[in-house]
Amino acid sequence: xxxxxxxxxxxxxxxxxxxxxxxxxxxxxxxxxxxxxxxxxxxxxxxxxxxxxxxxxxxxxxxxxxxxxxxxxxxxxxxxxxxxxxxxxxxxxxxxxxxxxxxxxxxxxxxxxxxxxxxxxxxxxxxxxxxxxxxxxxxxxxxxxxxxxxxxxxxxxxxxxxxxxxxxxxxxxxxxxxxxxxxxxxxxxxxxxxxxxxxxxxxxxxxxxxxxxxxxxxxxxxxxxxxxxxxxxxxxxxxxxxxxxxxxxxxxxxxxxxxxxxxxxxxxxxxxxxxxxxxxxxxxxxxxxxxxxxxxxxxxxxxxxxxxxxxxxxxxxxxxxxxxxxxxxxxxxxxxxxxxxxxxxxxxxxxxxxxxxxxxxxxxxxxxxxxxxxxxxxxxxxxxxxxxxxxxxxxxxxxxxxxxxxxxxxxxxxxxxxxxxxxxxxxxxxxxxxx
Numbered sequence: 001x002x003x004x005x006x007x008x009x010x011x012x013x014x015x016x017x018x019x020x021x022x023x024x025x026x027x028x029x030x031x032x033x034x035x036x037x038x039x040x041x042x043x044x045x046x047x048x049x050x051x052x053x054x055x056x057x058x059x060x061x062x063x064x065x066x067x068x069x070x071x072x073x074x075x076x077x078x079x080x081x082x083x084x085x086x087x088x089x090x091x092x093x094x095x096x097x098x099x100x101x102x103x104x105x106x107x108x109x110x111x112x113x114x115x116x117x118x119x120x121x122x123x124x125x126x127x128x129x130x131x132x133x134x135x136x137x138x139x140x141x142x143x144x145x146x147x148x149x150x151x152x153x154x155x156x157x158x159x160x161x162x163x164x165x166x167x168x169x170x171x172x173x174x175x176x177x178x179x180x181x182x183x184x185x186x187x188x189x190x191x192x193x194x195x196x197x198x199x200x201x202x203x204x205x206x207x208x209x210x211x212x213x214x215x216x217x218x219x220x221x222x223x224x225x226x227x228x229x230x231x232x233x234x235x236x237x238x239x240x241x242x243x244x245x246x247x248x249x250x251x252x253x254x255x256x257x258x259x260x261x262x263x264x265x266x267x268x269x270x271x272x273x274x275x276x277x278x279x280x281x282x283x284x285x286x287x288x289x290x291x292x293x294x295x296x297x298x299x300x301x302x303x304x305x306x307x308x309x310x311x312x313x314x315x316x317x318x319x320x321x322x323x324x325x326x327x328x329x330x331x332x333x334x335x336x337x338x339x340x341x342x343x344x345x346x347x348x349x350x351x352x353x354x355x356x357x358x359x360x361x362x363x364x365x366x367x368x369x370x371x372x373x374x375x376x377x378x379x380x381x382x383x384x385x386x387x388x389x390x391x392x393x394x395x396x397x398x399x400x401x402x403x404x405x406x407x408x409x410x411x412x413x414x415x416x417x418x419x420x421x422x423x424x425x426x427x428x429x430x431x432x433x434x435x
Contacts, residue, residue: 005098006105008041008048009084013106015049016080019327026050026327052087054169054326057144058137059083062090065133066125071115078115081107085123090134096127140165147334148319155370160413164368164425167414172323173421174208176200176219177227177250179257179282189213193420196398198231199224201421217282222250223324225412225424229364230254231397232410232430233309241309242354244295244347249275251311256284263307264288265295296343299350309360310351314344316365316372320425323414337369344372348380352387355433360390364410364428373427374409380431390430 002010011034018029026049034042052059063082064070071079085103088094100123107116140162141149152161176199178186183194190211192200201224202211213219230251233241237259243252246264252275255262266272269292279285291298317336322328344365351361363380365372381387391408394401405411410428417423 002105002109004038004041005102006109008037008045009081009102009106010109011037011042011045012048012052012084013077013080013110015045016052016084017077019049019053020080020330021076023331025331026053026325048084048088048092050326051091052083053330054171055087055091055143056083056330058134058142059086059090061137062086062126062130062133063122066122066130075112075115077110078107078112078119081110081112081119082122085119086126086130089123089127090130096124100124100127143169144322144329145332148329148332151334151369155368163415164413167418167422168322170323170414170422171204172223172424173204174202174206175222175224175227176202176211177222177254179218179220179253181257186213186219189218195224195417195420196400197224197228197417197423198398199227204421215281220250220253220278220282222254223321223424224417225320225426226250226366227254228397228399228410228412228426229311229313229362229428230258232362232392232428233311233360235260235309239308240306241311242307242351244299244310244312244351245315246290246313247271247275249278251313252288253278253282253284255311256287257282260287260309262288263291265291265293265298267292267294296346296350299354302354304353305356305359307354307359308356310354310362312347312351312361312363314347314363314365314372314376315340316344316367317369318366319368320366320412320414323422323424337367337371340372341376344376345379348376349383352380352384352433357386357433357435359433361387361431361433362428363431364426366424366426368413368425373411374405374407374429377409377429377431384433386433386435387431388434390432392428392430 014033015029018024034045063086081103085099088099104116104120107119152164183198183200186200187194192202195201235258239260241255241260241262243264246252247266252262252264272292279288355361392410412423412426414422414425
């Protein structure tokens with residue numbers, strides 16, 4: 001039977017295998033990989049795996065520099081163990097004897113005994129000379145797949161792309177959205193910092209259940225950037241609003257808290273489970289109709305012009321969320337944006353159909369891939385002559401001039417509010433149906 005230290009590393013190994021070899025998300029793999037671990041060990045296993053993924057490319061190069069020859073394909077788990085051991089020493093300040101010892105124990109426990117000696121030797125070299133080799137690799141795009149960095153350089157230029165990449169390498173803080181819309185009061189309650197965009201920020205690693213106001217439903221977790229789109233709608237009590245692709249539900253909660261009558265639509269019944277839970281906790285369930293249906297099909301079946309406002313948080317590559325999802329870069333490929341384009345344009349068409357004359361549509365994606373943003377909106381404006389862009393102005397929802405495009409859309413980069421911990425990358429546009 002494994003001791004707890006080795007069991008924790010075994011869970012981290014299973015998380016790495018799930019992401020890199022099976023294409024699963026870190027969040028999805030947690031339940032199985034960390035089953036039976038104490039909460040503290042579970043958290044540490046996640047931290048080891050997340051740190052390894054966040055620094056993957058450089059860790060890979062450091063480890064390879066101490067190998068005489070590449071490991072064979074059958075030793076894939078040994079390669080993962082080397083990455084995990086190196087991550088602990090180079091980024092988590094784990095004492096070398098602990099990182100090396102548990103790596104060797106894990107190799108033996110996972111039937112990698114023929115590689116235990118090599119793992120021991122390589123990680124000892126990493127403990128002595130790894131930091132110097134790591135520092136020599138400190139380039140902006142060093143921890144990202146090459147195609148991602150190249151796409152950002154192409155879209156935004158070398159300087160902006162480098163700032164994006166560096167910001168993506170930092171762990172995201174915890175953001176809360178206040179139910180009553182008063183960030184100052186919530187900051188006083190929780191000890192956090194009220195942000196100009198309307199959220200309350202606490203340090204990464206804050207234990208959520210220890211914060212006051214949770215059981216009373218005074219707040220919910222939502223990245224500060226993700227909370228902005230709902231604030232761009234002209235909300236009023238009893239306004240009818242459709243929230244398309246609503247899960248995990250932060251925007252639905254915002255809309256309902258503002259007094260709107262909300263129809264929250266998402267095709268994933270399992271993801272809607274969290275929406276139901278949060279609606280009950282914050283006491284807003286009576287104001288929301290939750291539908292587990294495909295938004296594109298549903299929009300074609302109901303009366304056109306039913307809603308005063310529509311919020312479209314479209315499925316996207318989510319490349320703006322790398323700070324909080326370090327597994328994401330390794331689960332994406334260069335063709336993902338192209339594959340999602342038809343869904344995004346279809347949702348814009350569905351939103352147009354649902355919207356009554358004079359109604360407002362907000363389209364957003366948590367993506368840094370330019371093709372998922374302004375070109376989609378530009379094409380929708382061509383398809384629908386009764387849609388017009390309503391430019392977003394500095395000061396709205398706490399937005400600054402540097403967060404806006406020349407036509408009045410929002411383009412958030414992870415380095416925005418960098419002195420306060422940054423933001424998820426987002427694109428947002430606001431449209432009005434004129435007739």
